Amino acid sequence: MSDKKNIIICRCNEVTQEEIEALIDQGITDIEMIKRLLRIGMGPCQGRTCLPMVVSILARKTGKKPEEIKLPATRIPVRPVPAGVLVGEMESDENEE
Amino acid sequence: MKSKAEVVIIGGGSTGASIAYHLAKLGVEDVVLLEKNYLGSGSTFRCASGIRAQFTDEANIKLQKYNIERWKNLSEELEYDIHFKQTGYLFLATTEEEVEAFKQNIKLQNKFGVPTRLIDMDEAKEIVPPLNTEPFLAGAWNPADGKACPFRVVYAFARKAREMGVEIYEHTPVTGLIVENGEIKGVKTEKGVIKTGIVVNAANAWAPIINEMAGLERDFIPIRPYKHQIVKTEPIAPGQIEPLTCPPAWNDSYVIQDGEDGGVMCGTGLEKEPLSLDDVQPTYDFLREVLKWATKIIPALKYVHVVRQWAGFYAKTPDSNPAIGRIQYVDELYIAAGFSGHGFMMAPGVGEAIAELIVKGKSKVPLDWEWYDPHRFERGELRSTAFQIG
Numbered sequence: 001m002s003d004k005k006n007i008i009i010c011r012c013n014e015v016t017q018e019e020i021e022a023l024i025d026q027g028i029t030d031i032e033m034i035k036r037l038l039r040i041g042m043g044p045c046q047g048r049t050c051l052p053m054v055v056s057i058l059a060r061k062t063g064k065k066p067e068e069i070k071l072p073a074t075r076i077p078v079r080p081v082p083a084g085v086l087v088g089e090m091e092s093d094e095n096e097e
Numbered sequence: 098m099k100s101k102a103e104v105v106i107i108g109g110g111s112t113g114a115s116i117a118y119h120l121a122k123l124g125v126e127d128v129v130l131l132e133k134n135y136l137g138s139g140s141t142f143r144c145a146s147g148i149r150a151q152f153t154d155e156a157n158i159k160l161q162k163y164n165i166e167r168w169k170n171l172s173e174e175l176e177y178d179i180h181f182k183q184t185g186y187l188f189l190a191t192t193e194e195e196v197e198a199f200k201q202n203i204k205l206q207n208k209f210g211v212p213t214r215l216i217d218m219d220e221a222k223e224i225v226p227p228l229n230t231e232p233f234l235a236g237a238w239n240p241a242d243g244k245a246c247p248f249r250v251v252y253a254f255a256r257k258a259r260e261m262g263v264e265i266y267e268h269t270p271v272t273g274l275i276v277e278n279g280e281i282k283g284v285k286t287e288k289g290v291i292k293t294g295i296v297v298n299a300a301n302a303w304a305p306i307i308n309e310m311a312g313l314e315r316d317f318i319p320i321r322p323y324k325h326q327i328v329k330t331e332p333i334a335p336g337q338i339e340p341l342t343c344p345p346a347w348n349d350s351y352v353i354q355d356g357e358d359g360g361v362m363c364g365t366g367l368e369k370e371p372l373s374l375d376d377v378q379p380t381y382d383f384l385r386e387v388l389k390w391a392t393k394i395i396p397a398l399k400y401v402h403v404v405r406q407w408a409g410f411y412a413k414t415p416d417s418n419p420a421i422g423r424i425q426y427v428d429e430l431y432i433a434a435g436f437s438g439h440g441f442m443m444a445p446g447v448g449e450a451i452a453e454l455i456v457k458g459k460s461k462v463p464l465d466w467e468w469y470d471p472h473r474f475e476r477g478e479l480r481s482t483a484f485q486i487g
Contacts, residue, residue, distance in 0.1 A: 013358065036248035037249065044402065044404050046405070076379055077404075080403060081402060082399065082402055083330065083398050083399050083400075084400060086403060087385065087388045
């Protein structure tokens with residue numbers, strides 16, 4: 001059995017499986033609140049890595065089906081963009097506007 | 098769901114959660130808090146986290162001086178770390194006239210014990226190292242202002258309130274109020290009816306809808322929702338932009354580093370009429386406008402990635418001051434709404450004041466009831482406009 005302390009679920013904000021499960025064990029089963037108290041899904045990857053895993057953990061621990069757990073809103077920009085590019089003073093590395 | 102309660106609070110943001118906690122603290126045993134979505138989902142979770150006493154009128158300065166004292170001890174009181182930090186607010190003047198206005202404001206703030214002072218750009222640069230000092234003449238600096246985590250604050254109030262017996266129902270929209278002969282008899286929700294004699298309307302942008310359910314004119318308190326957005330960057334080294342830093346003359350634009358993850362939140366005074374009360378869609382014109390100003394305040398931000406943009410509502414009244422108090426037309430109907438962007442920072446004291454008003458008929462909180470009188474709008478008696486931002 002792997003050590004849940006060492007399993008990183010959110011790589012952007014270094015949140016472990018243990019921290020997520022501890023919150024759910026305290027009765028916090030709303031993904032919106034889990035997200036905000038642990039800052040999962042709020043880093044540069046915007047939850048692409050962690051949110052599906054958090055849904056799985058929530059489903060397993062609450063007995064809900066994964067499809068019953070609504071994902072939090074996706075925030076724009078979908079990929080991080082340098083502020084200078086958005087104000088039109090720089091080009092991005094990928095020459096995308 | 099409970100079928101009766103002594104007090105029902107409508108609105109589960111920082112104000113509603115604070116009222117619930119303070120009522121329980123005063124020994125009211127039977128309190129219900131109703132939230133149409135999830136706690137904090139209306140405006141609190143979308144705010145920029147700032148807390149300040151740098152206002153330009155006596156009522157707001159006195160209330161916020163008191164509130165900062167409350168904020169200091171709130172983590173301990175609620176037994177949950179809300180990440181309150183006194184990282185200050187730094188307002189920056191671009192003209193001599195503005196410097197003079199700052200001096201007048203500082204004089205008034207000092208009179209009520211708020212330690213704001215005028216600083217030069219060398220000191221400003223020490224406080225915010227990457228600041229572009231060139232366009233500015235002076236700063237109004239109050240190191241006692243600060244910030245806290247809006248998520249943790251709502252959660253902490255709700256958690257403590259629940260521990261003390263408050264029932265909180267999320268995802269429970271209110272569909273009507275039962276008022277007979279000017280007295281409240283109950284609250285109708287999508288999940289059933291709760292009999293009660295006391296209702297607090299803490300629905301902020303949605304408060305006029307609740308007022309209408311109580312039989313009042315929808316515009317009895319003319320609260321208008323304005324979409325207000327924030328752009329947030331990836332984290333930068335802690336301590337770079339800790340205070341909320343704002344040149345008001347630059348379209349009320351501000352930058353403030355998130356006390357927890359180090360990202361920089363950028364705002365500007367571009368207000369948009371929402372398409373509906375559910376319209377929190379971020380807009381591209383805001384993104385460009387806010388970054389134009391933010392990168393002038395902190396040029397190095399050009400090289401920092403934007404990771405998120407979101408929108409919420411400023412629930413604005415005509416004088417940008419909230420409506421707080423008792424509504425005279427319906428017995429035992431109270432309101433704390435229309436905070437115009439200041440609800441989060443005022444929540445501890447406002448919750449305490451409303452709870453004391455309900456239980457004791459008066460409050461020891463230095464809240465000027467006359468200033469915030471919900472009936473002032475129908476009398477056409479507006480206050481001087483509360484200084485916005487943050």
